[in-house]
Amino acid sequence: MKSDEVGVHRKLEIQELKEIINEAFESSHIYKDKTKAFHDKYLSRITFEIGQKVLLYDSRLKWFFGKLRSRCVGLFIVTNVFDRGAIEIKSNKTGKVFKVNGHRLKVFYEGFQEKDMEVDSLERPDYIE
CATH class of the missing domain: 2.30.30 (SH3 type barrels.)
Structure with a gap:
């Protein structure tokens, strides 16, 4: 091969390598966008109100x-x-x-409000001795 042909061949190889790199970059960008959309879909947005x-x-x-x-x-x-x-x-x-x-x-979640409830005694039943 002549030196001119080798130079042209080398430039083509470099150009192919750049195209492969660009395709990889684009596909990784698409993947990141999809995973971000999937993650954001399951996030719960908390809204605050005055007095809360x-x-x-x-x-x-x-x-x-x-x-x-x-x-x-x-x-x-x-x-x-x-x-x-x-x-x-x-x-x-x-x-x-x-x-x-x-x-x-x-x-801040306040606890349950206690209501007046009748408390049963914890005595042993008559049939258990």
Whole structure:
């Protein structure tokens, strides 16, 4: 082969390699879009309302935090909901008002209300001795 033919052949090989790389990039981009759409389909969007009770996630790095300890602090009340996920909350203890990202908040669920119920005695029945 002549040197000109070798140069042309080498340029064709490089061009084929670039096409393969571009196809791989496009297919990985399509795969990522599909997996993101699948993941986002199963996410539950939390909407906050004014007057709702929430807990604030404590994002500070703590060493030896404790496996079963709650990472949420305080009890706050939502005072305002802004666009783009910003929430204004007010502390029950101090009365301070500040803005936080909505992803740092969890809805506070109050326990079941106890009702007056008759309690049966836990005595042994007569037939068991």
